[in-house]
Amino acid sequence: MAVKTFMLPDLGEGLTEAELVAWLVKVGDPVAVDQPIAEVETAKSMVEVPSPYAGVVHQLHGAAGETIDVGKPLISVAEGPGSEGTGNEGTGNEGSGGGGSAEGTGAAAAAGGPLDGSSGGQTYAEEELAGARPEAAAVESEGSGNVLIGYGTSGGHAGGRTRRPRSPRGASGPGRAGPAGSGAASGLSAAPGPGERGSLADSAAPAQGTGGAITLERGVAAPLVVSPIVRKLARDHAVDVAALRGSGPDGLVLRADVEAAIFAAAPAESHPEAGGAAEEATGSPASDALTGLPLAARTPVKGVRKAIAQAMTRSRAEIPEATVWVDVDATALLELRAGLKAADPANTPGLLALIARFTLAGLARYPELNTRIETAADGSQEIVSFDGVNLGFAAQTDRGLVVPCVRGAHRLSARGLDAEIGRLTALARDGAAAPKDLSGSTFTLNNYGVFGVDGSAAIINYPEAAILGVGRIIERPWVVNGQLAVRKVTELTLTFDHRVCDGGTAAGFLRYVADAIQNPATVLADL
């Protein structure tokens, strides 16, 4: 009789312990694969832990109320004496819950029976490992495979293993069974590349065992990986953690080890699809573990994309931003511009230039938004303000998002702004802009309206203090003097660094620009 000990699995995200809240089984109880055995709680998540083994509960390692460390024994299950060598008999035992021997049999049959009767006597642990072999993946993919995180019960033919009744399930067809829930789960649990099936053992820390158990009679060294993130990383990149030499304590496989393996394997990144139609339910290393979909591509983040990614990340990480927005009737401004254009078509500034001009007038009134926060080495901070405005404007180019900068914009008229915006846009689109043309702005105008959308909670162009967005201009019903009218309406959004000013200032500025658009005459005095 083999006694297997199940370690408290890794709970993920740096959590190293959990409180044992309740046992759902007691010593002597028959237990089936997938059967919930305990509830543990960690960081406000109550977790129902399923048994990876079938048999009879041999020992509970702890009492309700105790705290258990990840990787420490949780429960020991004794496999019944009848569990070996009867691989082809434990079929169709759905929901019987009838004692350890049948359960163990079912589990063993799951991996071995249907394909190869001779392996029906394998222990659960070996079956787990077998699941890591590509040729076994097709069988694996059909099991319940309920998992919590990176470990779980083995897959297997639904008819060939014993599970607790949950929902009516059809006979095991090829591929994924049924709708969400258990069926969907199987897709994932079946997805693992090599090494996945060892992940239970990963949590077992220094212990030995395969597939997550300490199999007392056996002593096969298992790869040691504690972090689920590392396991997932390895799985996603089809790295076999069992083949790695861990550089951590006791041979623990660390993220760096997996990354090194990924890097080493990089030239052979596109794995050939292993197997044929039988692989459809994933199990191939080229399929995405999270979704079960075939991987289409992995695109390195570099160049402009990388610069954008870094700037966005930095902005969101450092700037506590808030957003205010308002709808604006732009009809008057459009009419004004149409009048100018009729008089002098060649010299009429574009709408963006006009709005930029209003923006600059607004910044003169609300200079807090034309600042940046500087943090000294000792952590102290200063708000730095400027005499003048370098106005950035977001421009989409074939190579990605860039922010050309109109230097000294505060000195320019709407016409001057229009010329500069036109010149810089052309440079950026041609890829001919110099670094100084694309940097140094103190405030950014974002004309996402060209994409046909109304609003955007934009990310501030770090290290500036705010970004003003202009949505599309579209005809909408609007109340004018108590009457419903069709007006040309746009939406302005202002995302600002809440450290430099409060909502009142931001709203004041936004209202100023909005009023200028709605009634351009009011702003004359400030221009």
Next chain:
Amino acid sequence: MSLWNPGSEAPLTLWRTGASGDPAEDLHAGIELLGQVRSGERPPTLRMYRPEPTLAFGQRDVRLPGYSAAAEAAAAAGFAPVVRKAGGRAAAYHRGTLIVDHVEPAAEAMMGHQERFRILGELYASTLRSLGLDAGVGEIPGEYCPGEYSVHGLPAAAESSREAGGPRPGPRVVPAGAVKLVGTAQRVVAGAWLFSSVFVVEDSAPIRSVLTDVYDSLGLPFDPRTAGAAEDLVPGTTVEELERALVAAYALQLEIVGG
């Protein structure tokens, strides 16, 4: 695809229910839903209801010596004592609150469980912000049912004094004067998760009062000043309003069907 479940394209089915009159039954319905979503009998679901006065104890509370006194105190205050299956310590709710059970199937249900606290906490904070509240995510010192990703609101006066306010993803340093507006907890089973939240919108006084007695009996720390309601910060905020805003906030993330 949603922020909290990049692997899913499935819409979220809205299920508005009334309170049954039996708080234990209403609580249990969430657990039943979890089982049904896990088995595929029901789609990913967002369940919302306004509960009867209930004191939902955590399972760990039950083992504390003061538990029966706490349960009696709750009952005496008109809050039905029940034990919930999600994580966390005792929480109180009534008709002025909204219970939100967000349930999705997940192949690796434990993967990202803390991330869900962060992302959904932020979603809920943004919902409150859309109602004019200054809301954020983070543990409030002395709060009931403490958690790293509780959603809190700040009185308008605190606005100018705080160092780093504004909407931020993830927990922030919670300024003094913050009150808890949303408590979040999860139950994770193999194949699915239940993200259960209490939005306190109206009438915080009875909640404050019963929690004071309950935490006192349990011998757990609790600062009554941290228990509030949305309407304490923005007068006139209602549960209906919050419900609409929440559905709208979810709808920005993924398709919502039903309701």
